[in-house]
Amino acid sequence: xxxxxxxxxxxxxxxxxxxxxxxxxxxxxxxxxxxxxxxxxxxxxxxxxxxxxxxxxxxxxxxxxxxxxxxxxxxxxxxxxxxxxxxxxxxxxxxxxxxxxxxxxxxxxxxxxxxxxxxxxxxxxxxxxxxxxxxxxxxxxxxxxxxxxxxxxxxxxxxxxxxxxxxxxxxxxxxxxxxxxxxxxxxxxxxxxxxxxxxxxxxxxxxxxxxxxxxxxxxxxxxxxxxxxxxxxxxxxxxxxxxxxxxxxxxxxxxxxxxxxxxxxxxxxxxxxxxxxxxxxxxxxxxxxxxxxxxxxxxxxxxxxxxxxxxxxxxxxxxxxxxxxxxxxxxxxxxxxxxxxxxxxxxxxxxxxxxxxxxxxxxxxxxxxxxxxxxxxxxxxxxxxxxxxxxxxxxxxxxxxxxxxxxxxxxxxxxxxxxxxxxxxxxxxxxxxxxxxxxxxxxxxxxxxxxxxxxxxxxxxxxxxxxxxxxxxxxxxxxxxxxxxxxxxxxxxxxxxxxxxxxxxxxxxxxxxxxxxxxxxxxxxxxxxxxxxxxxxxxxxxxxxxxxxxxxxxxxxxxxxx
Amino acid sequence: xxxxxxxxxxxxxxxxxxxxxxxxxxxxxxxxxxxxxxxxxxxxxxxxxxxxxxxxxxxxxxxxxxxxxxxxxxxxxxxxxxxxxxxxxxxxxxxxxxxxxxxxxxxxxxxxxxxxxxxxxxxxxxxxxxxxxxxxxxxxxxxxxxxxxxxxxxxxxxxxxxxxxxxxxxxxxxxxxxxxxxxxxxxxxxxxxxxxxxxxxxxxxxxxxxxxxxxxxxxxxxxxxxxxxxxxxxxxxxxxxxxxxxxxxxxxxxxxxxxxxxxxxxxxxxxxxxxxxxxxxxxxxxxxxxxxxxxxxxxxxxxxxxxxxxxxxxxxxxxxxxxxxx
Numbered sequence: 001x002x003x004x005x006x007x008x009x010x011x012x013x014x015x016x017x018x019x020x021x022x023x024x025x026x027x028x029x030x031x032x033x034x035x036x037x038x039x040x041x042x043x044x045x046x047x048x049x050x051x052x053x054x055x056x057x058x059x060x061x062x063x064x065x066x067x068x069x070x071x072x073x074x075x076x077x078x079x080x081x082x083x084x085x086x087x088x089x090x091x092x093x094x095x096x097x098x099x100x101x102x103x104x105x106x107x108x109x110x111x112x113x114x115x116x117x118x119x120x121x122x123x124x125x126x127x128x129x130x131x132x133x134x135x136x137x138x139x140x141x142x143x144x145x146x147x148x149x150x151x152x153x154x155x156x157x158x159x160x161x162x163x164x165x166x167x168x169x170x171x172x173x174x175x176x177x178x179x180x181x182x183x184x185x186x187x188x189x190x191x192x193x194x195x196x197x198x199x200x201x202x203x204x205x206x207x208x209x210x211x212x213x214x215x216x217x218x219x220x221x222x223x224x225x226x227x228x229x230x231x232x233x234x235x236x237x238x239x240x241x242x243x244x245x246x247x248x249x250x251x252x253x254x255x256x257x258x259x260x261x262x263x264x265x266x267x268x269x270x271x272x273x274x275x276x277x278x279x280x281x282x283x284x285x286x287x288x289x290x291x292x293x294x295x296x297x298x299x300x301x302x303x304x305x306x307x308x309x310x311x312x313x314x315x316x317x318x319x320x321x322x323x324x325x326x327x328x329x330x331x332x333x334x335x336x337x338x339x340x341x342x343x344x345x346x347x348x349x350x351x352x353x354x355x356x357x358x359x360x361x362x363x364x365x366x367x368x369x370x371x372x373x374x375x376x377x378x379x380x381x382x383x384x385x386x387x388x389x390x391x392x393x394x395x396x397x398x399x400x401x402x403x404x405x406x407x408x409x410x411x412x413x414x415x416x417x418x419x420x421x422x423x424x425x426x427x428x429x430x431x432x433x434x435x436x437x438x439x440x441x442x443x444x445x446x447x448x449x450x451x452x453x454x455x456x457x458x459x460x461x462x463x464x465x466x467x468x469x470x471x472x473x474x475x476x477x478x479x480x481x482x483x484x485x486x487x488x489x490x491x492x493x494x495x496x497x498x499x500x501x502x503x504x505x506x507x508x509x510x511x512x513x514x515x516x517x518x519x520x521x522x523x524x525x526x527x528x529x530x531x532x533x534x535x536x537x538x539x540x541x542x543x544x545x546x547x548x549x550x551x552x553x554x555x556x557x558x559x560x561x562x
Numbered sequence: 563x564x565x566x567x568x569x570x571x572x573x574x575x576x577x578x579x580x581x582x583x584x585x586x587x588x589x590x591x592x593x594x595x596x597x598x599x600x601x602x603x604x605x606x607x608x609x610x611x612x613x614x615x616x617x618x619x620x621x622x623x624x625x626x627x628x629x630x631x632x633x634x635x636x637x638x639x640x641x642x643x644x645x646x647x648x649x650x651x652x653x654x655x656x657x658x659x660x661x662x663x664x665x666x667x668x669x670x671x672x673x674x675x676x677x678x679x680x681x682x683x684x685x686x687x688x689x690x691x692x693x694x695x696x697x698x699x700x701x702x703x704x705x706x707x708x709x710x711x712x713x714x715x716x717x718x719x720x721x722x723x724x725x726x727x728x729x730x731x732x733x734x735x736x737x738x739x740x741x742x743x744x745x746x747x748x749x750x751x752x753x754x755x756x757x758x759x760x761x762x763x764x765x766x767x768x769x770x771x772x773x774x775x776x777x778x779x780x781x782x783x784x785x786x787x788x789x790x791x792x793x794x795x796x797x798x799x800x801x802x803x804x805x806x807x808x809x810x811x812x813x814x815x816x817x818x819x820x821x822x823x824x825x826x827x828x829x830x831x832x833x834x835x836x837x838x839x840x841x842x843x844x845x846x847x848x849x850x851x852x853x854x855x856x857x858x859x860x861x862x863x864x865x866x867x868x869x870x871x872x873x874x875x876x877x878x879x880x881x882x883x884x885x886x887x888x
Contacts (some may be wrong), residue, residue, distance in 0.1 A: 281667075285706055
C-alpha cells in the first residue's frame with residue numbers, strides 16, 4: 001500500500017509538472033495570435049469625443065478610429081491620415097481637406113458597411129459635437145468636454161461638402177492650433193451610414209457602445225472589469241495601401257512608413273487590471289505583452305528584467321508651483337521671485353520624481369516644437385531670496401499656505417512630499433509655510449474660488465500645440481474655467497498669445513512664444529518645476545511599440561516576434 | 563430567512579430603496595412612479611416581500627449599478643467559477659488527503675505518521691491568502707511555470723456554456739483546443755493548490771483520527787487474535803468503518819472551502835463570486851452585494867444539506883448529535 005501510494009503520488013506530481021512545462025513550451029506559439037495589453041481601468045464609452053479620460057481614448061481612439069490628421073510620434077508634426085492633403089486659404093479661415101479614397105469601415109456582426117468612407121462621415125462626425133441641433137448631439141449626454149474646453153465649436157462657421165472626397169471647414173477667426181486639434185485623440189471620424197441605421201432602428205446610443213470606425217482593429221466584445229476584445233480589421237486602408245503597392249519596388253520605399261501601421265496580430269485584448277503591482281507581475285510572467293502606467297517605484301524593477309523593455313520619452317506635461325497673484329503679497333513679482341529663488345528645483349526633482357522627469361524652465365516641455373532651449377530659469381539662491389523679501393517689506397516669520405494636490409499625477413507623483421521640501425526651504429529664508437490638502441473635488445473647488453496662497457499642481461496637454469499650455473494655464477479667460485491656478489491676468493500676455501494664433505508660420509510663432517517665456521520669467525506667476533517622462537513597459541517580443549507623447553497608446557503596426 | 567435579510571438590506575443600505583432593490587435609476591418622476599408601481603413599493607412590506615421572492619424565483623434579480631447588466635447573468639458567470647475552483651480543491655483533498663490520512667492512521671505514532679502529521683498541521687496553520695501569495699511568488703514570478711491570474715488566456719475565445727472552464731473548452735469549437743485546455747489547466751493549478759492544500763491538510767487529520775479510533779475498537783483486536791494479516795484487517799474492517807465518520811465532517815469543510823476559494827479568487831483575479839463581491843464592495847454596488855450574499859449563502863446551505871442527506875442515506879443508524887463531533 002505504502003509503495004503504491006508513493007508511486008501514485010509521484011505520478012500525480014509528474015503529470016502536474018508535465019502539464020506546466022507543456023504549457024510553457026507552447027506559450028509562444030499561441031500567444032503570437034494576439035497582443036494582450038494590461039490596461040488600468042474601464043473606458044466610459046468607446047467614443048473619445050465624449051470623454052477626455054486617457055482610459056477612454058486609449059481603448060478607442062487609435063485602436064478603432066482614424067482622424068483626418070495625425071501627429072508624427074517622433075517629430076510631433078502634423079501628418080496626413082484620412083485627409084490625404086489639405087489647403088489653407090490665404091486669410092487662414094478656410095481649410096479644404098482632400099479625403100482618402102478606398103477606406104473601409106469595420107464589418108462586424110452588428111454592422112455591414114455598404115460604402116467607403118467619404119465626406120458625409122467627416123461632416124457627421126464634426127457636426128455631432130459642433131451643432132446643438134444635430135440629431136446625434138444629445139445622444140449619450142450631449143457633452144463633448146475636449147471641444148468645449150477649447151471652444152472649437154464656437155469658432156467653426158461651417159463644415160461643407162464640396163464633393164464626395166472634399167470637405168471645406170470655415171472658421172470665424174484664425175486659429176493656427178486648429179489642425180493640431182483635428183489631430184488629437186478626440187477628433188475621430190465615425191460612420192454616418194451606421195448612425196443612420198441606428199437612428200432607424202431607434203437605438204442611436206449604440207453608436208458609442210458598439211463602435212464602428214476605420215481603425216486598425218474592430219470591436220468584438222467588452223466585459224466590464226475584465227476585458228475588451230478587438231479583432232484585426234482586414235480591410236484596413238494602411239494595410240491595403242502596402243499590399244497593392246507591394247510589388248512596385250519604386251513605391252516600396254515610400255510605403256515603408258505605412259507598412260509600419262499594419263497590424264500583424266489577429267486580435268488585440270485589453271486585460272483590465274487596476275492594480276499596478278499586478279500589471280507588473282503579469283508583464284513579468286508574460287500574461288500581458290504591455291502594460292499601462294507603471295508606477296514610479298516599479299521602474300527600477302522593469303529596468304532590471306532582461307525580457308522587458310521600458311521605453312521612455314519626455315511627456316507633454318508640466319508640474320509647477322503657482323502663486324495666487326490676486327492675493328497680497330503674492331501680487332508683487334519680487335515676492336514671487338524671492339520664493340522661487342528660495343527653492344532648489346534639482347533637489348525636488350530627485351526627491352519626488354526619482355529621475356523620471358526633466359527640469360522645467362518654461363511651461364513647454366522639450367517634446368513641443370516651440371520648446372526654447374535657452375530660456376531663462378530661476379536658480380537656487382537663498383541670499384537673494386532673503387534680500388528680495390526684505391526689500392519687499394516682508395518681515396521674517398511671514399506665514400503662507402502651500403496647497404498640495406491630493407492625487408498622483410505623472411507631472412507630480414507626490415505633491416505632499418514636494419510641499420514638505422519647499423516648506424523646509426522657505427523656513428531657511430524666514431517664511432513659515434503650512435501645507436493644505438483636501439479631497440480632490442473639494443481641493444479643486446476651493447482653488448477655483450481662489451482660497452490658496454500657492455499651489456503645487458500641473459498640466460498635461462492634449463495636443464502638440466504650445467497654445468494648449470499657455471492659454472488654459474495663464475490667460476485671463478481661463479480664470480473662471482478654473483485652469484488658471486495663479487489667477488493671473490496680463491493683457492500683454494494675452495495679446496501675444498492671440499498674435500501667435502494669427503500666423504501659420506512655425507518660426508514666427510516660436511519667436512512669439514520666446515517673448516511669452518521672457519514675460520513669464522519676469523512676472524513669474526508660476527514656477528515651472530518638472531516635465532515628467534511618459535513610460536511604456538512591454539515585453540521584448542513586441543516590435544513597433546512607440547510612445548505617443550500627444551496621447552493614447554496605439555497598437556496599429558505593432559508586431560509580435562517569435 | 564435569507565430572503566428576508568436580503569430583502570431588508572435594500573432598506574438598510576444607504577441611498578434610495580428603489581435603486582437598491584432593482585439597480586435601476588429612474589430618469590424622471592414619471593418613470594419612478596411606474597417603477598414603484600411595478601415593484602409594489604406603494605404597497606405594504608408583506609406584499610413587497612412576496613413580490614420580491616416571486617421575482618427571485620423567476621430569475622429577475624435586478625440590475626448591477628456599475629455594469630448595468632442583469633445580476634442573474636453576472637452571478638451566472640461568477641458562481642460556476644467559484645464552484646469549479648472549490649470542486650477541484652475538494653477532489654484534491656479527497657484523492658490526496660484520505661489516502662494519506664489512512665496511511666498515517668495505520669502507521670500511527672511512527673516516524674512517517676509524525677512527518678505527515680506535522681506537515682499537515684503546518685499547512686493547515688497557513689493563512690490561505692499568505693499561502694497563495696507564496697505560491698505566486700515562487701511558481702509564477704520566480705520559476706514562471708504557472709500564470710497568476712484569470713481562468714484562461716484571454717486569447718482563447720471560450721463561450722461560457724456550463725460555466726466550468728475545462729468543460730467549456732472541450733465543448734467549444736476553437737482551433738487550438740488542446741492548447742486551450744492545457745492553458746486552462748495551468749491557470750487552475752495554483753489557485754486549486756492554494757485552496758486544496760489546506761483542505762487536504764484537514765482531511766488528512768480527520769481521516770487519521772478516524773482510522774486510529776477504529777483501530778482501537780474491540781473488533782479489530784478480535785480480528786488480530788483471529789490471525790488476520792494487517793492488510794486483511796485494513797481492507798475488511800478499517801477501510802469502510804473509518805470512512806463513515808469522515809463524510810459528515812466534510813459538510814463542515816464546505817464553508818471553509820468556499821470562504822477560502824473566495825479569498826484566493828481575489829489574489830489570482832479568478833473571475834468568481836468572491837472577486838465579484840469585492841468589486842461590488844469597492845464600487846458600492848448595493849444590488850449586487852445583496853444578490854451576491856444570497857447566492858453564496860444558498861450554495862453553501864444547499865451543499866451542506868446535500869452532504870447531510872447523502873450521509874443519512876449511507877448510514878441511517880447515525881444519530882443526529884454525532885454529526886458535529888470532530
